Amino acid sequence: MARPKADFPPADAIRACADGEGRLALRVTPGAKSEEIAVESGKVTVRVRAKPQDGAANDAVLAMLAKALNIAPSRLTLLRGATSREKLVQLG
Numbered sequence: 421m422a423r424p425k426a427d428f429p430p431a432d433a434i435r436a437c438a439d440g441e442g443r444l445a446l447r448v449t450p451g452a453k454s455e456e457i458a459v460e461s462g463k464v465t466v467r468v469r470a471k472p473q474d475g476a477a478n479d480a481v482l483a484m485l486a487k488a489l490n491i492a493p494s495r496l497t498l499l500r501g502a503t504s505r506e507k508l509v510q511l512g
Contacts, residue, residue: 428488429459435489435511437464442511443499446485450477450505457488478502485509 428434437459438444444464452467459465470480478498486493495512 428457431489433459434464434485437462438511444485444509444511446481446501446507446509448477448481448501448505448507450480455480455484457484472503475502478507481507482509 434444434457447463447465449465449467450470450472452469454467455469456467457464458467466481466484468477468480468484470476472478482496482498483493486496489511491512497510497512499508499510501507
């Protein structure tokens with residue numbers, strides 16, 4: 421049975437949470453049952469199915485965020501939080 425596709429908030433709503441230098445703070449939940457990106461109270465939360473092993477969850481977060489923003493994954497850079505749930509991503 422196919423898994424349902426993740427729902428994304430509008431790209432403008434995600435970009436509005438970034439600071440003046442294009443940095444976006446994320447709260448990530450790896451190993452979730454479903455994948456989603458949510459914007460709540462000016463904060464972006466990301467849930468991915470990937471487990472936090474060998475950077476798989478980080479790769480999944482960047483790929484999903486790029487898809488939600490309609491940009492190439494190569495335009496996103498993980499600045500801080502490679503081993504943390506709190507991450508800082510540079511939007512390119």
